[in-house]
Amino acid sequence: xxxxxxxxxxxxxxxxxxxxxxxxxxxxxxxxxxxxxxxxxxxxxxxxxxxxxxxxxxxxxxxxxxxxxxxxxxxxxxxxxxxxxxxxxxxxxxxxxxxxxxxxxxxxxxxxxxxxxxxxxxxxxxxxxxxxxxxxxxxxxxxxxxxxxxxxxxxxxxxxxxxxxxxxxxxxxxxxxxxxxxxxxxxxxxxxxxxxxxxxxxxxxxxxxxxxxxxxxxxxxxxxxxxxxxxxxxxxxxxxxxxxxxxxxxxxxxxxxxxxxxxxxxxxxxxxxxxxxxxxxxxxxxxxxxxxxxxxxxxxxxxxxxxxxxxxxxxxxxxxxxxxxxxxxxxxxxxxxxxxxxxxxxxxxxxxxxxxxxxxxxxxxxxxxxxxxxxxxxxxxxxxxxxxxxxxxxxxxxxxxxxxxxxxxxxxxxxxxxxxxxxxxxxxxxxxxxxxxxxxxxxxxxxxxxxxxxxxxxxxxxxxxxxxxxxxxxxxxxxxxxxxxxxxxxxxxxxxxxxxxxxxxxxxxxxxxxxxxxxxxxxxxxxxxxxxxxxxxxxx
Ligand code: HEM
Ligand SMILES: [Cu+2]
Numbered sequence: 001x002x003x004x005x006x007x008x009x010x011x012x013x014x015x016x017x018x019x020x021x022x023x024x025x026x027x028x029x030x031x032x033x034x035x036x037x038x039x040x041x042x043x044x045x046x047x048x049x050x051x052x053x054x055x056x057x058x059x060x061x062x063x064x065x066x067x068x069x070x071x072x073x074x075x076x077x078x079x080x081x082x083x084x085x086x087x088x089x090x091x092x093x094x095x096x097x098x099x100x101x102x103x104x105x106x107x108x109x110x111x112x113x114x115x116x117x118x119x120x121x122x123x124x125x126x127x128x129x130x131x132x133x134x135x136x137x138x139x140x141x142x143x144x145x146x147x148x149x150x151x152x153x154x155x156x157x158x159x160x161x162x163x164x165x166x167x168x169x170x171x172x173x174x175x176x177x178x179x180x181x182x183x184x185x186x187x188x189x190x191x192x193x194x195x196x197x198x199x200x201x202x203x204x205x206x207x208x209x210x211x212x213x214x215x216x217x218x219x220x221x222x223x224x225x226x227x228x229x230x231x232x233x234x235x236x237x238x239x240x241x242x243x244x245x246x247x248x249x250x251x252x253x254x255x256x257x258x259x260x261x262x263x264x265x266x267x268x269x270x271x272x273x274x275x276x277x278x279x280x281x282x283x284x285x286x287x288x289x290x291x292x293x294x295x296x297x298x299x300x301x302x303x304x305x306x307x308x309x310x311x312x313x314x315x316x317x318x319x320x321x322x323x324x325x326x327x328x329x330x331x332x333x334x335x336x337x338x339x340x341x342x343x344x345x346x347x348x349x350x351x352x353x354x355x356x357x358x359x360x361x362x363x364x365x366x367x368x369x370x371x372x373x374x375x376x377x378x379x380x381x382x383x384x385x386x387x388x389x390x391x392x393x394x395x396x397x398x399x400x401x402x403x404x405x406x407x408x409x410x411x412x413x414x415x416x417x418x419x420x421x422x423x424x425x426x427x428x429x430x431x432x433x434x435x436x437x438x439x440x441x442x443x444x445x446x447x448x449x450x451x452x453x454x455x456x457x458x459x460x461x462x463x464x465x466x467x468x469x470x471x472x473x474x475x476x477x478x479x480x481x482x483x484x485x486x487x488x489x490x491x492x493x494x495x496x497x498x499x500x501x502x503x504x505x506x507x508x509x510x511x512x513x514x515x516x517x518x519x520x521x522x523x524x525x526x527x528x529x530x531x532x533x534x535x536x537x538x539x540x
Contacts, residue, residue: 001505001506002406002501002502002503002504002505003018003020003021003503003504003505003506004405004406004503006018006506013025015107016107017099017103017104017106017107018099018103018506019088019089019091019092019099019100019103019106020088020089020404020503020504022088022106022107022110023084023085023086023087023088023089023404024085024089024404025110026080026084026085026088026110026113027085029076029110029113029114029117030076030077030080030081030084030085031473033072033073033076033077033117034072034073034077036068036072037068037069037072037073037076037077038466038469040065040066040068040069040072041069041462042462042466043055043056043065044062044065044066044069045428045458045459045462046459047062047065047445048445048447048455048458048459049455049456049459050452051446051447051448051449051451051452052446053445053446056445059445059446060130061128062445063130063131063132063443064128064129064130064146065128066132066443067128067129067130067131067132067133067151068124068128068129070132070133070134071120071129071133071151071155072120073385074133074247074251075116075120075133075154075155075158076113076116076117076120076158078251078385078389079162079247079250079251080113080158080161080162080165081251081254081389081393082254082255082257082258082389082392082393082396083165083166083169083193083196083197083254084109084110084113084161084165085393085397086254086258086393086396086397086400087165087169087193087254088100088106088165089400089404090189090400090497091169091172091173091190091193092172092176092508093403093496093497093500093504093508094186094187094189094190094495094496094497095172095173095176095177095178095181095186095190095496096177096178096181096496096508096509096512096513096515097172097176097177097178097508098507098508098509099507099508100168100169100172100176101168101171101172101175101176102167102168102171105164105167105168106164106165106168108164109160109161109164109165109168110161112157112158112160112161112164113158113161115157116154116155116156116157116158116159116160116161117154117158118154119150119151119153119154119157120150120151120154120155120158121154122147122150122154123147123150123151123154124147124151126147126150127146127147128146128147129144129146129147129148129150129151130144130146131144131146131148132443134240134244135148135152135214135240136233136236136237136240137214137217137225137226137231137233137236138217138225138226138227138228138231138233140214140218141214141217141218141224141225141226142217142218142226142228148214148218149215149218149219152211152214152215153211153215155207155211156207156208156211156212159204159205159207159208160208162200162204162250163200163201163204163205165197165200166196166197166198166200166201166204167197167201169193169194169197170194170197170198170201173186173190173193173194173197178496178512178513178514178515179512179513179514179515180514180515180516181513181515182515184274184275184278184518185515185517185518185519186278186519187257187260187261187495187519187520188256188257188260188261188271188274188277188278188281188519189257189258189260189261190257191257191277191278191281191282192253192254192255192256192257192258192260192281193253193254193257194281195253195281195282195284195285196249196250196253196254196285198285199246199247199249199250199253199285199288199289200250202246202289203242203243203246203247203250203289204243206239206242206243207240207243207244207247209239210236210239210240210243213225213236213239214236217229217231234296234299234300234301237295237296237299238292238293238296241292241293241295241296242289242292244292244295245288245289245291245292245294245295246285246288246289246292248288248381248384248385249284249285249288251384251385251388251389252352252384252385252388252389253281253284253285254392255348255388255389255391255392255393255396256281256323256392257281258345258392258393258395258396258399259327259345259348259349259392259395260277260327261396261399261493261495262341262342262344262345262395262396262399263327263330263331263342263345264330264494264519264520264522265341265399265491265493265494265522266336266337266338266339266341266342266345266491267330267331267334267335267336267522268334268335268336268522268527268531269330269331269333269334269335269520269522269523270330270520270521270522270523271326271330271519271520272326272327272329272330272332273322273326273329274518274519274520276322276326277322277323277326279319280319280320280322280323281319283318283319284316284319284320287312287315287316287319288316290312291309291312291313291316291363292309293305293306293308293309294309294310294313294362294363294368296309297309297310297365297368297369297372298368298369298372303365306365307365309363310363310364310365313359313360313363314360314363317356317359317360320356321356324349324352324353324356327349328349338415339411339414339415339491339540340395340398340409340411340414340415340417340418341395341396341398341399342395343395343414343415343418343419343422344391344392344394344395344398344418344421345391345392345395347387347391347395347418347421347422347425348387348388348391348392348395350387351383351387351388351391351422351425351426352383352384352387352388354383354387355380355381355382355383355384355387355388356384358376358379358380358383358433359380359384361376361380362376362377362380371436371437373441373442373443374435374436374437374439374440374441374442375432375433375435375436375440375441375442376432376433376435376436376437377436377442378429378432378436378442379429379430379432379433379435379436380433382428382429382432383429386425386429387425387429390421391421394417394418394421394472397472397476398414398472399491400497401476401479402486402487402490402491402502403486403497403498403502403503403504404502404503405479405480405483405486405502405503406485406486406501406502406503407479407480407483407484407485407486408479408483408484408485408486408490408539408540409472409475409476409479409483410475410478410479410483411540413471413472413475414472414475416471417468417471417472417475420464420465420467420468420471421465421468421469422468423461423464423468424461424462424463424464424465424466424467424468425461425465425468426461427457427458427460427461427464427465428458428459428461428462428464428465429458429461431454431455431457431458431461432454432458434454435451435454435455435458438450438451484539485539486502486539487502487534487537487539488500488501488502489502489530489534490502490534490539490540491534491540492527492530492531492533492534494519494520494521494522494527495519496509496513496515499513
């Protein structure tokens with residue numbers, strides 16, 4: 001019997017230690033935060049349709065809205081997204097384990113996430129926060145009279161959920177692999193989560209300490225960041241970005257894992273350059289810690305420091321480039337099928353590339369001075385985070401949906417949603433590159449008239465994007481009732497997760513898996529046979 005049918009009571013869900021059920025608890029929670037963050041974004045785009053401030057009562061309300069948008073999206077959706085949902089569900093399955101190493105700790109992590117979320121929601125209803133998700137001092141510690149402490153406490157708490165989940169993943173990957181599952185036979189999805197977990201464990205405590213310092217300065221007026229009290233405001237930016245630059249890799253590395261799985265499965269080819277792909281993930285994890293100063297080129301940081309941060313930032317482009325080249329090389333001469341997960345993955349590769357290349361524009365000091373704090377930056381990070389992480393999350397959700405639920409979704413609606421999201425996304429965010437380039441600063445709620453055309457395009461795109469995101473919400477739910485029965489392996493894909501029933505039984509496998517070869521052996525005859533079989537059964 002599958003894990004879904006093991007027990008139907010609410011209590012059995014709220015007290016579950018099954019990593020698959022916990023993954024689903026996270027799926028529901030991050031979706032709620034995504035919708036709340038999306039509602040705030042809708043208000044922002046409505047305001048920006050006209051040069052005058054007309055939707056929000058005051059600029060302060062606009063500030064509150066982009067702050068809550070950023071806080072919900074970054075800390076409650078992007079960072080936990082792929083690892084807490086797909087990682088939780090798949091890591092034990094992929095390495096042939098019965099669960100994570102610490103199942104109860106896993107459940108506790110979800111509760112910690114929810115408590116952090118409640119504090120942040122409280123900050124929202126008790127008047128909001130207006131500092132931006134970056135909480136720059138001394139504004140956040142001395143001047144803002146909004147709910148800084150409640151929001152910061154929520155973020156502090158949710159950080160522990162990340163840390164505990166990451167520790168759980170690291171220990172699981174080290175100690176619970178099936179016999180024969182050597183390090184170089186691990187699926188890249190596992191490598192990606194391993195690299196991400198290292199960043200989380202090393203970086204998140206720095207954020208926690210920074211938040212404590214902000215609280216101490218705000219509550220007790222101790223001079224840490226405020227020069228008026230003998231503090232140093234740049235210290236805050238250093239501490240903040242020391243975590244928050246690595247955090248962008250926390251958001252994107254798990255997605256790299258998802259894309260690697262999808263690309264091989266739908267190109268029916270071994271991944272090109274497996275060891276380089278795994279090595280690139282680790283290299284990004286390490287280099288990601290050395291580049292935080294590229295957020296501070298215009299902060300009065302020394303020019304020589306800036307030059308070093310600039311060069312180091314270029315270095316990160318090398319492993320990132322390796323990933324894109326190797327996905328492309330995997331597609332080359334593959335027998336590619338354009339199912340929904342693959343459409344999302346292709347979208348990811350293109351959009352991530354644009355996001356990455358514009359990152360180089362920003363890490364070049366001379367050009368950054370021109371576009372810093374403009375819409376160019378907003379466009380850049382949305383290409384990485386929405387074009388990257390959200391596309392990969394949706395691609396992965398479709399790819400493993402049959403495994404998670406035992407049902408197939410409608411391929412027609414799937415493809416249509418992928419297309420709508422891709423078009424809506426580009427219409428929303430490409431004009432913002434142009435807006436930034438011609439000088440529109442971010443975080444302003446009024447603007448000169450010459451910026452209006454591009455802003456209207458962006459807002460129009462946002463409504464297309466919203467439709468694209470709502471579609472999966474509907475047809476995936478419908479598939480639970482009417483979807484075709486998927487069977488264990490509807491994509492004829494390689495990997496241990498496909499060797500058990502869908503949905504998997506509570507302890508994942510009925511027998512002990514023994515691994516005798518590396519991942520992605522798609523050139524073997526058995527995979528061709530498997531594919532013919534699922535096609536004959538008409539499942540996909
Ligand atoms: C889908 C996932 C999304 C994520 C993860 C995300 C993330 C972010 C982040 C981190 C910020 C920075 C907040 C700040 O400036 O302090 C931001 C700003 C913003 N985002 Fe998004 N965003 C998403 C979707 C959207 C959508 C769909 C829209 C448009 C409808 C949008 C419009 C904006 C706007 C207008 C800003 C504020 C720019 C400014 O005034 O500085 N975002 N977003
Ligand atoms: Cu950065």
